[in-house]
Amino acid sequence: MTAAADDPSVILFDLGNVLFCDPWESLLLTPDAGLVDRWGLDAAMVREAARRLWDEFSVRESEEPEYWQALSRELGRTISPELVAELERTLLVANPVADRLLAAACAGGTRPVGIASNNTSFWYAKQAERLDLARWIDPELVFLSCRSGVTKGSPGRGLLEVAAEHTPPRSTLVVEDRAANLARARALGFRTYAYAFMGSAGVSSTELLETMSG
Incomplete structure (x- = not known):
């Protein structure tokens, strides 16, 4: 994949109903x-x-x-x-195209990929193992509510605000299924895609793959 000038430089995935079930x-x-x-x-x-x-x-x-x-x-x-x-x-099932989404997001290892998830420590550990996240993600770009003590919906400085302190919102794409979280991400300047692997919210898996693959 040849990066275009307007391609995001970082992609952050939600986990629940994006890469894995809730x-x-x-x-x-x-x-x-x-x-x-x-x-x-x-x-x-x-x-x-x-x-x-x-x-x-x-x-x-x-x-x-x-x-x-x-x-x-x-x-x-x-x-x-x-x-x-x-x-x-x-x-407890993974999105059947999760590995393809992560591979496309990584762009052959040229683009950092991370996680922004309201999550418990124990379910995140299981999801990370099942999805082999260590293969795909930058550990410096893992933003979890259980570690930060705040969620995406917390008043004031929430999880997305924490993420914005570590990656430039305007060049970072957030892939998320919940409308309120998407709205908050956009308000911070993040690029967003609405996507859910269970249900009909947002773009399809095929459309998301095509977008990330260029």
């Missing part, structure tokens, strides 16, 4: 296979509890057993490690 939503809310339907739980109640725990665990370093123990207390039922492992085997 972990807690997939594990708990997937129809038929997720915990809600398997146990016949009230979906709204589980969603509220899980969202509350996400808000807590995504802004600090933590261990996965602590999360499942906390969710067990919220639901009044024990979620065993064996059940978690079973759910993960079938429901």
Whole structure:
């Protein structure tokens, strides 16, 4: 790929619903296979509890057993490690074209690629391993809410503001699925692409690949 003058010099990917599934939503809310339907739980109640725990665990370093123990207390039922492992085997899935997207973004090793993600430390570790992120990304361009203590939606200096301190927004492309995060990124001067591998938001995988490949 020959870089054009207006090509972004850095690309930052979100993870959930961009390169990988959204972990807690997939594990708990997937129809038929997720915990809600398997146990016949009230979906709204589980969603509220899980969202509350996400808000807590995504802004600090933590261990996965602590999360499942906390969710067990919220639901009044024990979620065993064996059940978690079973759910993960079938429901934690990567975007099938993630490796192609990352390869296109890297442009043959000539363009730095990073991550900007609201995430927990334990789910990020699993996503990074499954996606072989060490092969593709610059570790100096990994912006995670669990490390920074702020999310993309935090008031004031949030995760995207942290990213803007390390990479020039006007030459950096942010690939993201959530409209509010895209709007905030654009307000900071980032280039943006709306993209989701599950659902119909934004451009298709083919369009994104074509854009990044030149």
